Amino acid sequence: MTEGQDRRELILSTAAELFAQRGLHATTVRQIGDAVGLFSGSLYYYFPSKDAILDELLTRYLDAIRVRYATVLAADKRPAETLHDLVVTSLEVAQEHPHAQAIYQNEGQFMREMPGFEQVQTAAADVQQTWLRVIEAGAADGSFRRDIPPRVFYRLIRDAVWLSVRWHRPDGPYPTRRLAEDITSILLDGFAARDAGDRPPDDPVSREAHLLP
Amino acid sequence: MTEGQDRRELILSTAAELFAQRGLHATTVRQIGDAVGLFSGSLYYYFPSKDAILDELLTRYLDAIRVRYATVLAADKRPAETLHDLVVTSLEVAQEHPHAQAIYQNEGQFMREMPGFEQVQTAAADVQQTWLRVIEAGAADGSFRRDIPPRVFYRLIRDAVWLSVRWHRPDGPYPTRRLAEDITSILLDGFAARDAGDRPPDDPVSREAHLLP
DNA sequence: GTCTATACATCGATAGAC
DNA sequence: GTCTATCGATGTATAGAC
Numbered sequence: 316m317t318e319g320q321d322r323r324e325l326i327l328s329t330a331a332e333l334f335a336q337r338g339l340h341a342t343t344v345r346q347i348g349d350a351v352g353l354f355s356g357s358l359y360y361y362f363p364s365k366d367a368i369l370d371e372l373l374t375r376y377l378d379a380i381r382v383r384y385a386t387v388l389a390a391d392k393r394p395a396e397t398l399h400d401l402v403v404t405s406l407e408v409a410q411e412h413p414h415a416q417a418i419y420q421n422e423g424q425f426m427r428e429m430p431g432f433e434q435v436q437t438a439a440a441d442v443q444q445t446w447l448r449v450i451e452a453g454a455a456d457g458s459f460r461r462d463i464p465p466r467v468f469y470r471l472i473r474d475a476v477w478l479s480v481r482w483h484r485p486d487g488p489y490p491t492r493r494l495a496e497d498i499t500s501i502l503l504d505g506f507a508a509r510d511a512g513d514r515p516p517d518d519p520v521s522r523e524a525h526l527l528p
Numbered sequence: 529m530t531e532g533q534d535r536r537e538l539i540l541s542t543a544a545e546l547f548a549q550r551g552l553h554a555t556t557v558r559q560i561g562d563a564v565g566l567f568s569g570s571l572y573y574y575f576p577s578k579d580a581i582l583d584e585l586l587t588r589y590l591d592a593i594r595v596r597y598a599t600v601l602a603a604d605k606r607p608a609e610t611l612h613d614l615v616v617t618s619l620e621v622a623q624e625h626p627h628a629q630a631i632y633q634n635e636g637q638f639m640r641e642m643p644g645f646e647q648v649q650t651a652a653a654d655v656q657q658t659w660l661r662v663i664e665a666g667a668a669d670g671s672f673r674r675d676i677p678p679r680v681f682y683r684l685i686r687d688a689v690w691l692s693v694r695w696h697r698p699d700g701p702y703p704t705r706r707l708a709e710d711i712t713s714i715l716l717d718g719f720a721a722r723d724a725g726d727r728p729p730d731d732p733v734s735r736e737a738h739l740l741p
Numbered sequence: 742g743t744c745t746a747t748a749c750a751t752c753g754a755t756a757g758a759c
Numbered sequence: 760g761t762c763t764a765t766c767g768a769t770g771t772a773t774a775g776a777c
Contacts, residue, residue: 322760338638340553344753357761359754395720421634425551460721463710464702468719471711474691475684481637482683489677497676498684505718506681507608508673535742557771570743572772 323361325351330368331414339369339422369418370432376415377438380408384445394453395503398472401446403495405476410485417480446473472502536574538564543581544627552582552635582631583645589628590651593621597658607666608716611685614659616708618689623704629693659686685715 329350333342344365348355362368387400409416419426419439426432446469453459459468475498485491542563546555557578561568575581600613622629632639632652639645659682666672672681688711698704 336637337641338551338553338635340551341638343751345751353760354762355753356755356763360760363754365753421637422551424549424634425554428550458721460719463714463719467702467707467710468714470692470695471688471714474687478687478691479683489680494680497680501676501681501684501715501718503718503720505714505716506673506676507716508671556769558769566742567744568771569745569773573742576772578771 322351322353326353326358326361327368327372328414331372331412331418334369334372335414335417335421339418339425366431370435372415373419373426373432373435374438376408376412376419377435377442379412380405381438381441383408384442388445388449394449394456394458397449398453398503399495399499401449402472402476402499403492406479406491406495409477409480410491413480413485416477420477420480443469443473468502472498475502535564539566539571539574540581540585541627544585544625544631547582547585548627548630548634552631552638579642579644583648585628586632586639586645586648587651589621589625589632590648590655592625593618594651594654596621597655601658601662607662607669607671610662611666611716612708612712614662615685615689615712616705619692619704619708622690622693623698626693626698629690633690633693656682656686681715685711688715 326347330342330347333346333350337346343355344358345355347368348358351358362371383404384401387397387404390397390400392400419435423439426435447465450459450465450469454461454465479494479498483489483491483494539560543555543560546559546563550559556568557571558568560581561571564571575584596617597614600610600617603610603613605613632648636652639648660678663672663678663682667674667678692707692711696702696704696707
Protein backbone atom coordinates (compact mmCIF):
# COMPACT_ATOMS: atom_id res chain seq x y z
CA MET A 316 0.00 0.00 0.00
CA THR A 317 1.93 3.03 -1.24
CA GLU A 318 1.36 6.57 -0.06
CA GLY A 319 -0.32 7.39 -3.35
CA GLN A 320 -2.88 4.70 -2.72
CA ASP A 321 -3.69 6.25 0.64
CA ARG A 322 -4.36 9.57 -1.01
CA ARG A 323 -6.57 7.87 -3.56
CA GLU A 324 -8.57 6.21 -0.81
CA LEU A 325 -8.87 9.49 1.03
CA ILE A 326 -10.23 11.21 -2.06
CA LEU A 327 -12.66 8.37 -2.57
CA SER A 328 -14.04 8.38 0.95
CA THR A 329 -14.13 12.15 1.19
CA ALA A 330 -15.99 12.46 -2.08
CA ALA A 331 -18.42 9.77 -0.92
CA GLU A 332 -19.18 11.71 2.22
CA LEU A 333 -19.77 14.93 0.33
CA PHE A 334 -21.86 13.28 -2.39
CA ALA A 335 -24.03 11.65 0.26
CA GLN A 336 -24.36 14.75 2.41
CA ARG A 337 -24.92 17.50 -0.12
CA GLY A 338 -25.86 15.61 -3.25
CA LEU A 339 -23.88 14.63 -6.31
CA HIS A 340 -24.48 17.75 -8.42
CA ALA A 341 -24.25 20.08 -5.45
CA THR A 342 -20.74 18.86 -4.69
CA THR A 343 -17.94 20.45 -6.69
CA VAL A 344 -14.48 19.10 -7.36
CA ARG A 345 -13.15 22.15 -5.59
CA GLN A 346 -15.02 21.16 -2.43
CA ILE A 347 -13.57 17.68 -2.66
CA GLY A 348 -10.10 19.13 -3.06
CA ASP A 349 -10.53 21.44 -0.10
CA ALA A 350 -11.77 18.59 2.08
CA VAL A 351 -8.77 16.37 1.34
CA GLY A 352 -6.28 19.25 1.44
CA LEU A 353 -5.51 19.36 -2.27
CA PHE A 354 -6.16 21.80 -5.05
CA SER A 355 -8.93 20.71 -7.36
CA GLY A 356 -6.58 20.25 -10.29
CA SER A 357 -4.52 17.73 -8.35
CA LEU A 358 -7.47 15.38 -8.08
CA TYR A 359 -7.08 14.68 -11.77
CA TYR A 360 -3.77 12.99 -11.12
CA TYR A 361 -5.73 10.21 -9.39
CA PHE A 362 -9.01 10.21 -11.30
CA PRO A 363 -9.81 11.12 -14.90
CA SER A 364 -13.09 12.81 -13.95
CA LYS A 365 -15.64 13.48 -11.25
CA ASP A 366 -17.86 10.76 -12.69
CA ALA A 367 -15.01 8.26 -12.42
CA ILE A 368 -14.91 8.83 -8.68
CA LEU A 369 -18.63 8.20 -8.45
CA ASP A 370 -18.41 5.11 -10.59
CA GLU A 371 -15.65 3.49 -8.55
CA LEU A 372 -17.48 4.32 -5.36
CA LEU A 373 -20.68 2.63 -6.40
CA THR A 374 -19.04 -0.30 -8.13
CA ARG A 375 -17.14 -1.19 -4.98
CA TYR A 376 -20.28 -1.01 -2.89
CA LEU A 377 -22.41 -3.05 -5.25
CA ASP A 378 -19.67 -5.65 -5.68
CA ALA A 379 -19.43 -6.00 -1.91
CA ILE A 380 -23.15 -6.47 -1.59
CA ARG A 381 -23.26 -9.10 -4.31
CA VAL A 382 -20.50 -11.13 -2.71
CA ARG A 383 -22.26 -11.04 0.65
CA TYR A 384 -25.64 -11.90 -0.81
CA ALA A 385 -24.12 -14.91 -2.54
CA THR A 386 -22.88 -16.17 0.83
CA VAL A 387 -26.34 -15.80 2.31
CA LEU A 388 -27.97 -17.71 -0.53
CA ALA A 389 -25.32 -20.43 -0.35
CA ALA A 390 -26.45 -21.27 3.21
CA ASP A 391 -29.65 -22.53 1.59
CA LYS A 392 -31.93 -21.90 4.55
CA ARG A 393 -35.68 -21.57 4.47
CA PRO A 394 -37.14 -18.37 2.94
CA ALA A 395 -37.97 -16.62 6.22
CA GLU A 396 -34.49 -17.21 7.59
CA THR A 397 -32.85 -16.22 4.31
CA LEU A 398 -34.87 -13.03 4.28
CA HIS A 399 -33.73 -12.27 7.79
CA ASP A 400 -30.11 -12.90 6.82
CA LEU A 401 -30.46 -10.62 3.80
CA VAL A 402 -31.64 -7.84 6.09
CA VAL A 403 -28.74 -8.36 8.50
CA THR A 404 -26.23 -8.55 5.66
CA SER A 405 -27.60 -5.47 3.91
CA LEU A 406 -27.34 -3.43 7.09
CA GLU A 407 -23.80 -4.69 7.67
CA VAL A 408 -22.68 -3.74 4.18
CA ALA A 409 -24.39 -0.38 4.56
CA GLN A 410 -22.41 0.10 7.73
CA GLU A 411 -19.18 -0.64 5.89
CA HIS A 412 -20.09 1.64 2.95
CA PRO A 413 -22.35 4.19 4.63
CA HIS A 414 -22.10 6.87 1.98
CA ALA A 415 -22.25 4.75 -1.16
CA GLN A 416 -25.58 3.36 -0.04
CA ALA A 417 -27.03 6.85 0.41
CA ILE A 418 -25.64 8.04 -2.90
CA TYR A 419 -27.19 5.15 -4.76
CA GLN A 420 -30.48 5.76 -2.99
CA ASN A 421 -30.55 9.48 -3.72
CA GLU A 422 -28.97 9.55 -7.15
CA GLY A 423 -30.37 6.30 -8.55
CA GLN A 424 -32.72 7.97 -10.99
CA PHE A 425 -29.91 10.01 -12.46
CA MET A 426 -27.72 7.00 -13.01
CA ARG A 427 -30.41 5.03 -14.74
CA GLU A 428 -30.29 7.49 -17.64
CA MET A 429 -26.59 8.24 -17.53
CA PRO A 430 -24.48 6.34 -20.05
CA GLY A 431 -21.30 4.90 -18.59
CA PHE A 432 -23.06 3.53 -15.53
CA GLU A 433 -24.39 0.35 -17.11
CA GLN A 434 -22.31 -1.71 -14.70
CA VAL A 435 -24.09 -0.09 -11.78
CA GLN A 436 -27.45 -0.77 -13.37
CA THR A 437 -26.86 -4.48 -13.92
CA ALA A 438 -25.52 -4.88 -10.39
CA ALA A 439 -28.65 -3.25 -9.04
CA ALA A 440 -30.81 -5.62 -11.08
CA ASP A 441 -28.90 -8.55 -9.54
CA VAL A 442 -29.64 -7.30 -6.05
CA GLN A 443 -33.33 -6.96 -6.85
CA GLN A 444 -33.45 -10.49 -8.26
CA THR A 445 -31.91 -11.88 -5.10
CA TRP A 446 -34.63 -10.42 -2.89
CA LEU A 447 -37.43 -11.30 -5.27
CA ARG A 448 -36.42 -14.92 -5.61
CA VAL A 449 -36.39 -15.44 -1.86
CA ILE A 450 -39.79 -13.79 -1.48
CA GLU A 451 -41.26 -15.86 -4.30
CA ALA A 452 -39.83 -19.04 -2.82
CA GLY A 453 -41.54 -18.22 0.46
CA ALA A 454 -44.85 -17.60 -1.29
CA ALA A 455 -44.47 -20.90 -3.14
CA ASP A 456 -43.75 -23.04 -0.06
CA GLY A 457 -46.56 -21.44 1.92
CA SER A 458 -44.51 -19.64 4.53
CA PHE A 459 -45.38 -16.20 3.11
CA ARG A 460 -48.74 -14.70 2.28
CA ARG A 461 -49.88 -15.08 -1.31
CA ASP A 462 -52.33 -12.17 -1.30
CA ILE A 463 -49.52 -9.60 -1.41
CA PRO A 464 -47.66 -9.19 -4.72
CA PRO A 465 -44.01 -10.20 -4.17
CA ARG A 466 -42.86 -6.96 -5.77
CA VAL A 467 -44.80 -4.92 -3.25
CA PHE A 468 -43.30 -6.73 -0.30
CA TYR A 469 -39.88 -6.47 -1.93
CA ARG A 470 -40.21 -2.70 -2.18
CA LEU A 471 -41.33 -2.36 1.42
CA ILE A 472 -38.52 -4.38 2.91
CA ARG A 473 -35.86 -3.01 0.59
CA ASP A 474 -36.84 0.60 1.24
CA ALA A 475 -37.03 -0.03 4.97
CA VAL A 476 -33.54 -1.49 5.01
CA TRP A 477 -31.85 0.82 2.55
CA LEU A 478 -33.36 4.03 3.84
CA SER A 479 -32.39 3.27 7.40
CA VAL A 480 -28.94 4.69 6.62
CA ARG A 481 -30.59 8.10 6.59
CA TRP A 482 -31.56 7.97 10.22
CA HIS A 483 -29.85 5.05 11.94
CA ARG A 484 -26.57 5.68 13.75
CA PRO A 485 -24.69 2.36 14.08
CA ASP A 486 -22.66 3.68 17.01
CA GLY A 487 -25.69 4.89 18.92
CA PRO A 488 -27.68 3.19 21.68
CA TYR A 489 -29.77 1.27 19.13
CA PRO A 490 -27.33 -1.15 17.51
CA THR A 491 -27.49 -2.42 13.96
CA ARG A 492 -28.28 -5.97 15.03
CA ARG A 493 -31.31 -4.82 16.98
CA LEU A 494 -32.50 -2.81 14.00
CA ALA A 495 -32.21 -5.88 11.79
CA GLU A 496 -34.26 -7.96 14.23
CA ASP A 497 -36.93 -5.27 14.57
CA ILE A 498 -37.29 -4.78 10.82
CA THR A 499 -37.59 -8.52 10.23
CA SER A 500 -39.95 -8.93 13.14
CA ILE A 501 -42.29 -6.15 12.06
CA LEU A 502 -42.35 -7.00 8.39
CA LEU A 503 -42.85 -10.72 8.94
CA ASP A 504 -44.91 -10.82 12.13
CA GLY A 505 -46.46 -7.35 12.22
CA PHE A 506 -46.57 -4.47 14.60
CA ALA A 507 -49.97 -5.17 16.11
CA ALA A 508 -49.90 -6.52 19.63
CA ARG A 509 -51.06 -10.08 20.18
CA ASP A 510 -51.30 -12.32 23.21
CA ALA A 511 -48.63 -14.90 23.84
CA GLY A 512 -49.61 -18.35 22.59
CA ASP A 513 -52.04 -17.12 20.00
CA ARG A 514 -50.02 -18.75 17.26
CA PRO A 515 -49.42 -22.47 16.72
CA PRO A 516 -46.04 -23.64 18.03
CA ASP A 517 -45.17 -25.26 14.71
CA ASP A 518 -45.64 -21.96 12.90
CA PRO A 519 -42.80 -21.78 10.38
CA VAL A 520 -42.10 -18.16 11.27
CA SER A 521 -42.71 -17.70 14.95
CA ARG A 522 -41.42 -14.47 16.37
CA GLU A 523 -38.24 -15.97 17.71
CA ALA A 524 -37.47 -18.15 14.69
CA HIS A 525 -35.47 -15.46 12.95
CA LEU A 526 -33.70 -14.11 16.00
CA LEU A 527 -30.07 -15.06 16.23
CA PRO A 528 -29.11 -17.11 19.31
CA MET B 529 -58.08 32.73 -13.00
CA THR B 530 -56.23 34.86 -15.54
CA GLU B 531 -54.10 33.57 -18.37
CA GLY B 532 -51.01 34.61 -16.48
CA GLN B 533 -52.01 32.38 -13.59
CA ASP B 534 -52.29 29.43 -15.97
CA ARG B 535 -48.77 30.04 -17.18
CA ARG B 536 -47.58 30.25 -13.61
CA GLU B 537 -49.20 26.93 -12.79
CA LEU B 538 -47.68 25.37 -15.89
CA ILE B 539 -44.21 26.52 -14.88
CA LEU B 540 -44.78 25.19 -11.39
CA SER B 541 -45.93 21.74 -12.47
CA THR B 542 -43.33 21.44 -15.21
CA ALA B 543 -40.53 22.37 -12.86
CA ALA B 544 -41.85 19.87 -10.35
CA GLU B 545 -41.74 17.09 -12.90
CA LEU B 546 -38.18 17.94 -13.93
CA PHE B 547 -36.94 18.36 -10.35
CA ALA B 548 -38.41 14.98 -9.44
CA GLN B 549 -37.17 13.20 -12.55
CA ARG B 550 -33.64 14.53 -12.95
CA GLY B 551 -32.95 16.04 -9.56
CA LEU B 552 -33.01 19.62 -8.33
CA HIS B 553 -29.43 20.59 -9.17
CA ALA B 554 -29.40 18.65 -12.42
CA THR B 555 -32.34 20.66 -13.71
CA THR B 556 -31.52 24.04 -15.24
CA VAL B 557 -33.81 27.00 -15.70
CA ARG B 558 -33.20 26.64 -19.42
CA GLN B 559 -34.66 23.15 -19.33
CA ILE B 560 -37.71 24.41 -17.47
CA GLY B 561 -38.14 27.17 -20.03
CA ASP B 562 -37.82 24.73 -22.93
CA ALA B 563 -40.36 22.39 -21.38
CA VAL B 564 -43.01 25.08 -20.95
CA GLY B 565 -42.24 26.75 -24.28
CA LEU B 566 -40.62 29.87 -22.92
CA PHE B 567 -37.14 31.31 -22.94
CA SER B 568 -35.37 30.95 -19.65
CA GLY B 569 -35.30 34.66 -19.03
CA SER B 570 -39.10 34.86 -19.23
CA LEU B 571 -39.47 32.61 -16.22
CA TYR B 572 -38.24 35.47 -14.07
CA TYR B 573 -41.38 37.42 -14.87
CA TYR B 574 -43.29 34.85 -12.76
CA PHE B 575 -40.72 33.83 -10.17
CA PRO B 576 -37.82 35.72 -8.62
CA SER B 577 -35.54 32.70 -8.64
CA LYS B 578 -35.25 28.98 -9.17
CA ASP B 579 -35.34 28.42 -5.43
CA ALA B 580 -38.63 30.35 -5.22
CA ILE B 581 -40.22 27.80 -7.56
CA LEU B 582 -38.98 24.98 -5.35
CA ASP B 583 -40.17 26.68 -2.21
CA GLU B 584 -43.71 27.29 -3.47
CA LEU B 585 -43.89 23.71 -4.73
CA LEU B 586 -43.01 22.18 -1.41
CA THR B 587 -44.98 24.61 0.70
CA ARG B 588 -48.16 23.79 -1.22
CA TYR B 589 -47.58 20.08 -0.82
CA LEU B 590 -46.80 20.23 2.87
CA ASP B 591 -49.76 22.51 3.53
CA ALA B 592 -52.05 20.07 1.76
CA ILE B 593 -50.75 17.17 3.81
CA ARG B 594 -51.16 19.04 7.09
CA VAL B 595 -54.77 19.92 6.32
CA ARG B 596 -55.57 16.30 5.45
CA TYR B 597 -53.81 14.91 8.49
CA ALA B 598 -55.80 17.26 10.71
CA THR B 599 -59.00 15.80 9.26
CA VAL B 600 -57.82 12.28 9.99
CA LEU B 601 -56.95 13.12 13.57
CA ALA B 602 -60.28 14.90 14.07
CA ALA B 603 -62.12 11.62 13.44
CA ASP B 604 -60.65 10.48 16.75
CA LYS B 605 -60.59 6.77 15.96
CA ARG B 606 -58.48 4.13 17.65
CA PRO B 607 -54.72 4.13 16.90
CA ALA B 608 -54.75 1.22 14.42
CA GLU B 609 -57.55 2.76 12.41
CA THR B 610 -55.99 6.21 12.55
CA LEU B 611 -52.70 4.76 11.33
CA HIS B 612 -54.51 3.12 8.46
CA ASP B 613 -56.22 6.38 7.58
CA LEU B 614 -52.90 8.24 7.68
CA VAL B 615 -51.50 5.76 5.17
CA VAL B 616 -54.50 6.14 2.86
CA THR B 617 -54.41 9.92 3.16
CA SER B 618 -50.68 10.14 2.56
CA LEU B 619 -50.97 8.09 -0.59
CA GLU B 620 -53.87 10.21 -1.79
CA VAL B 621 -51.97 13.45 -1.24
CA ALA B 622 -48.94 11.92 -2.95
CA GLN B 623 -51.19 11.11 -5.89
CA GLU B 624 -52.33 14.73 -6.06
CA HIS B 625 -48.78 16.10 -5.70
CA PRO B 626 -46.74 13.26 -7.21
CA HIS B 627 -43.60 15.25 -7.90
CA ALA B 628 -43.42 17.36 -4.76
CA GLN B 629 -43.37 14.23 -2.68
CA ALA B 630 -40.43 12.82 -4.64
CA ILE B 631 -38.55 16.11 -4.51
CA TYR B 632 -38.90 16.35 -0.76
CA GLN B 633 -37.78 12.75 -0.42
CA ASN B 634 -34.74 13.17 -2.65
CA GLU B 635 -33.68 16.69 -1.76
CA GLY B 636 -34.60 16.73 1.90
CA GLN B 637 -31.03 16.72 3.16
CA PHE B 638 -30.18 19.73 1.02
CA MET B 639 -33.13 21.73 2.33
CA ARG B 640 -32.35 21.01 5.93
CA GLU B 641 -29.15 23.07 5.62
CA MET B 642 -30.43 25.65 3.16
CA PRO B 643 -31.52 28.94 4.70
CA GLY B 644 -34.85 30.23 3.40
CA PHE B 645 -36.54 26.86 3.71
CA GLU B 646 -37.35 27.05 7.40
CA GLN B 647 -41.06 26.89 6.59
CA VAL B 648 -40.53 23.55 4.89
CA GLN B 649 -38.60 22.28 7.88
CA THR B 650 -41.23 23.13 10.45
CA ALA B 651 -43.98 21.63 8.30
CA ALA B 652 -41.98 18.42 8.04
CA ALA B 653 -41.60 18.35 11.82
CA ASP B 654 -45.38 18.66 12.15
CA VAL B 655 -45.90 15.68 9.89
CA GLN B 656 -43.47 13.60 11.91
CA GLN B 657 -45.20 14.55 15.16
CA THR B 658 -48.56 13.44 13.78
CA TRP B 659 -47.32 9.93 13.01
CA LEU B 660 -45.38 9.61 16.23
CA ARG B 661 -48.28 10.61 18.45
CA VAL B 662 -50.56 7.99 16.89
CA ILE B 663 -47.93 5.29 17.25
CA GLU B 664 -47.27 6.23 20.85
CA ALA B 665 -50.97 6.25 21.62
CA GLY B 666 -51.22 2.72 20.24
CA ALA B 667 -48.30 1.58 22.35
CA ALA B 668 -49.89 3.18 25.40
CA ASP B 669 -53.32 1.56 25.00
CA GLY B 670 -51.80 -1.85 24.29
CA SER B 671 -52.86 -2.23 20.67
CA PHE B 672 -49.27 -1.89 19.42
CA ARG B 673 -46.15 -3.73 20.48
CA ARG B 674 -44.04 -2.03 23.12
CA ASP B 675 -40.78 -3.81 22.32
CA ILE B 676 -40.25 -1.72 19.17
CA PRO B 677 -39.19 1.92 19.60
CA PRO B 678 -41.97 4.14 18.20
CA ARG B 679 -39.42 6.03 16.16
CA VAL B 680 -38.30 2.88 14.42
CA PHE B 681 -41.80 1.91 13.45
CA TYR B 682 -42.46 5.47 12.38
CA ARG B 683 -39.49 5.39 10.02
CA LEU B 684 -40.51 2.08 8.53
CA ILE B 685 -44.07 3.05 7.79
CA ARG B 686 -43.20 6.55 6.64
CA ASP B 687 -40.49 5.36 4.29
CA ALA B 688 -42.74 2.61 2.94
CA VAL B 689 -45.50 5.08 2.19
CA TRP B 690 -43.41 8.00 0.96
CA LEU B 691 -41.05 5.98 -1.18
CA SER B 692 -43.86 4.18 -2.94
CA VAL B 693 -44.14 7.18 -5.27
CA ARG B 694 -40.89 5.99 -6.81
CA TRP B 695 -42.35 2.76 -8.09
CA HIS B 696 -46.12 2.80 -7.75
CA ARG B 697 -48.22 3.86 -10.75
CA PRO B 698 -51.64 5.01 -9.53
CA ASP B 699 -53.19 4.42 -12.95
CA GLY B 700 -51.80 0.89 -13.24
CA PRO B 701 -53.44 -2.46 -12.44
CA TYR B 702 -52.50 -2.13 -8.76
CA PRO B 703 -54.59 0.75 -7.48
CA THR B 704 -53.62 3.13 -4.71
CA ARG B 705 -56.32 1.87 -2.37
CA ARG B 706 -55.00 -1.68 -2.64
CA LEU B 707 -51.48 -0.44 -1.93
CA ALA B 708 -52.68 1.33 1.19
CA GLU B 709 -54.42 -1.81 2.45
CA ASP B 710 -51.38 -3.97 1.73
CA ILE B 711 -48.95 -1.62 3.45
CA THR B 712 -51.17 -1.39 6.52
CA SER B 713 -51.78 -5.11 6.53
CA ILE B 714 -48.10 -6.04 6.29
CA LEU B 715 -46.83 -3.52 8.79
CA LEU B 716 -49.51 -4.21 11.37
CA ASP B 717 -50.21 -7.91 10.84
CA GLY B 718 -47.04 -9.11 9.18
CA PHE B 719 -46.10 -10.88 5.99
CA ALA B 720 -45.72 -14.35 7.42
CA ALA B 721 -48.48 -16.78 6.53
CA ARG B 722 -50.74 -17.97 9.30
CA ASP B 723 -53.73 -20.27 9.46
CA ALA B 724 -57.22 -18.82 9.52
CA GLY B 725 -58.59 -18.59 13.02
CA ASP B 726 -55.25 -18.54 14.74
CA ARG B 727 -56.08 -15.17 16.19
CA PRO B 728 -58.76 -14.30 18.71
CA PRO B 729 -61.85 -12.74 17.12
CA ASP B 730 -61.73 -9.79 19.49
CA ASP B 731 -58.21 -8.93 18.39
CA PRO B 732 -58.18 -5.13 18.12
CA VAL B 733 -56.34 -5.29 14.80
CA SER B 734 -57.51 -8.38 12.98
CA ARG B 735 -56.52 -8.51 9.36
CA GLU B 736 -59.83 -7.18 8.07
CA ALA B 737 -60.26 -4.52 10.74
CA HIS B 738 -58.53 -1.85 8.75
CA LEU B 739 -59.90 -2.81 5.37
CA LEU B 740 -62.50 -0.45 4.05
CA PRO B 741 -65.94 -2.01 3.47
C1' DG C 742 -45.63 39.13 -21.38
C1' DT C 743 -42.08 37.45 -24.17
C1' DC C 744 -37.86 37.82 -26.62
C1' DT C 745 -32.86 38.99 -27.56
C1' DA C 746 -28.71 39.56 -25.67
C1' DT C 747 -25.62 39.29 -22.25
C1' DA C 748 -23.56 39.96 -17.56
C1' DC C 749 -21.36 37.48 -14.07
C1' DA C 750 -20.27 33.43 -11.32
C1' DT C 751 -18.95 28.91 -11.12
C1' DC C 752 -18.38 24.53 -13.01
C1' DG C 753 -15.26 20.49 -14.73
C1' DA C 754 -11.09 19.87 -16.71
C1' DT C 755 -6.30 20.95 -18.80
C1' DA C 756 -1.39 22.76 -19.35
C1' DG C 757 2.84 23.43 -17.67
C1' DA C 758 6.05 25.08 -13.85
C1' DC C 759 8.12 23.19 -9.93
C1' DG D 760 2.75 14.64 -6.93
C1' DT D 761 1.17 19.16 -6.21
C1' DC D 762 0.55 23.86 -7.42
C1' DT D 763 -0.51 27.99 -10.36
C1' DA D 764 -3.11 29.62 -13.81
C1' DT D 765 -6.56 29.41 -16.89
C1' DC D 766 -9.65 27.60 -20.66
C1' DG D 767 -14.23 26.65 -22.42
C1' DA D 768 -18.76 25.34 -21.12
C1' DT D 769 -22.55 26.09 -18.53
C1' DG D 770 -25.23 27.95 -14.67
C1' DT D 771 -28.50 31.73 -12.72
C1' DA D 772 -30.11 36.02 -13.33
C1' DT D 773 -30.66 40.75 -15.50
C1' DA D 774 -31.40 44.69 -18.98
C1' DG D 775 -33.85 46.52 -22.38
C1' DA D 776 -36.21 46.13 -27.04
C1' DC D 777 -40.61 44.85 -28.71
